[in-house]
Amino acid sequence: MSIQARRERERVGRERLIIRAARELAEAEGWEAVTTRRLAERVEYSQPVLYSHFKGKDAIMAAVAVEGFADLAAEMRAARTSASDPEQALADVAAAYAMFAERRPALYDAMFNQAVSLPFATPEAPAALHAGFDELRQVLRPIAGNDNEDVLAEVLWSGLHGLVTLMRGGRLPREQHEQRLALLLRRFAGPTG
């Protein structure tokens, strides 16, 4: 009984090790540098071991992405709860989102540009994902007006996502980032009309 328990514990530990190694390697050198061979070498197991834990490389990326969603949700929550008033909360949460994308580009990539196999806009989506979306919804509640909160949150999310991905891809100059973010929020938080 306890033998199987120990094995299971070891198994879980190794799985965590793989996810951590993948995340570190991706953050250090980008996802194109994360190959199953390098990953196996890093965790000091042979390549096929990875496939006894994950269906393939995509599944490993998805696991890293789930971690990322939890981190992002936590950072947005911290920004929201420590703000002095609702307007400031919106600005802080948006800034936290942008900074997250900036500081953890590989993680952000896994979450939003790759790993399509995760369920997203459904109840089956990972809890961390719902948590992150909830942060957006809560910070928007005071300015929702007559608009549906969910749709409003989706649109704000889109705006932030567009800003950070276009900037990261070199499509937008970094210099005006703050200006763009401020303008988005100003137009967004303004009177509904």
Add this chain to the structure above:
Amino acid sequence: MSIQARRERERVGRERLIIRAARELAEAEGWEAVTTRRLAERVEYSQPVLYSHFKGKDAIMAAVAVEGFADLAAEMRAARTSASDPEQALADVAAAYAMFAERRPALYDAMFNQAVSLPFATPEAPAALHAGFDELRQVLRPIAGNDNEDVLAEVLWSGLHGLVTLMRGGRLPREQHEQRLALLLRRFAGPTG
């Protein structure tokens, strides 16, 4: 003299052929299906010929992307010039942008998700790129208010880009797309506050 001219003509023709084949293959099966081997087979030349025209696969994708920018700019221009009033023009251009991304996902990918080697927010950027950005700027002019037109255009572009990429990646449900687009424009075009 005319011999070299003919050779140059053939060279240009073959280059166009390669770009067209790459685009067709990408639109039919996605970029991951566009391999140098398949591409070479399709244009009925050997693989190394591709490398006498383009530095690598990325350069081929960049060439396809430039074509895409021209197409997108033309579609936005058509939408803008055939609209009855400024507000309608904004809505039509935004819809045209979203429809382009929806109808030509592979092209959109090459333009905005990959091929980082193109110059973007600089004078050296391809003319088609400037043309597209100009469409956004022009359609926004009537509602710019005190905001900088360039920054405003960048933010609208970000919003649209976010909407279409998140939807295409399965992060946003397709059903509310129209609603989201309308909300973005409403908040965006509303009084500056």
Add this chain to the structure above:
DNA sequence: CTCCAGTATCTAGCGCCGCTAGAGATTGAG
């Protein structure tokens, strides 16, 4: 204590990728 079954892990290899070196064919000038 021995043996065996079942599990865990590894070595080796498949078919593919982007890319390139060097051979061979082709071409136009003298």
Add this chain to the structure above:
DNA sequence: CTCAATCTCTAGCGGCGCTAGATACTGGAG
């Protein structure tokens, strides 16, 4: 007709994700 320059091809390199089959190991039964 010859030759040098140019163009194009065949063949191959190292690396990719992934997997089949061999091998080592472990814990329980007799």
